[in-house]
Amino acid sequence: MTKQDEYLQLDNQVCFALYSASNAMGRAYQPLLKALDLTYLQYIVMMVLWEQKEINVKALGAKTHLDSGTLTPLLKRLETKGYVLRARSIEDERIRVITLTSAGIKLKEQAQKVPVEMLCLSKMNIEELTSLKTLCEQLLGNLTK
């Protein structure tokens, strides 16, 4: 077998391992997030809002590495669920200002247990998780720009 052939073997693909782990992660979160009526990405967006109370679509896109094509419909769904408001900025009418409703704020209490449960499900220790996170961020940084 040539080196070129080895490079095309599924078992040798770092990216496929990453992709599969990411999918498995999403599947693992789902039952935990069902009680909150959130998908994984919706949970991420709520996490941003629990931290900073107000954000526009562009800034949210920068934080999540996603664009309005993904975020606009997602935010509409969060609005329908009653967790966020989608107001327009007064200074600049192009800008959507996203804020939490009281239900959205309250949801944080229920969310507290999610990271703990997930940590448990991962069955990995802190060193391994830290290492994984660092390597992922490094790759993300290298591939972006």
Next chain:
Amino acid sequence: MTKQDEYLQLDNQVCFALYSASNAMGRAYQPLLKALDLTYLQYIVMMVLWEQKEINVKALGAKTHLDSGTLTPLLKRLETKGYVLRARSIEDERIRVITLTSAGIKLKEQAQKVPVEMLCLSKMNIEELTSLKTLCEQLLGNLTK
């Protein structure tokens, strides 16, 4: 700030780093795969077929950690592109036997350069990539089952 609050900070999320890196990886592959007229997942499936020439949907699902809901339409698209055939097994008519067409076999030549280019784009060394792959596989294993 409480420990519970820290656990809900976006910057502390291993899974979000994994998720973002996986998305970035998919975006990075896209221009490389455009010449082959393949998406990333289609490329993965082709990779399986370049290795073993013939597979059914269940076995393909086991290898890729995906189900027929994802694979059936994907395989139909690969068939439409002229890269695979979707025959029925003679011994058991429930089973779809997927094989490469000559165009599908030929595509491997063009694909040879993809892993090399991707390795370059990642800007990571072998130790880092090996470590990332191992950690992803470990997490995948722990979350699956």
Next chain:
DNA sequence: CGCAAGTATATTGCGCGCAATTTAATTGAT
């Protein structure tokens, strides 16, 4: 043999991701 249980794949429906385009508001150069 007959039919209930099991198995392989297909279908449906929803929520992403993302490229490409569109719409609407703002800015800046003349």
Next chain:
DNA sequence: ATCAATTAAATTGCGCGCAATATACTTGCG
């Protein structure tokens, strides 16, 4: 002040992922 260029968000369209269900074929038990 005007209007071309820029910017923010929304829209469109396609291909996943995946849960849930349906369909069709096979197997095994009485």
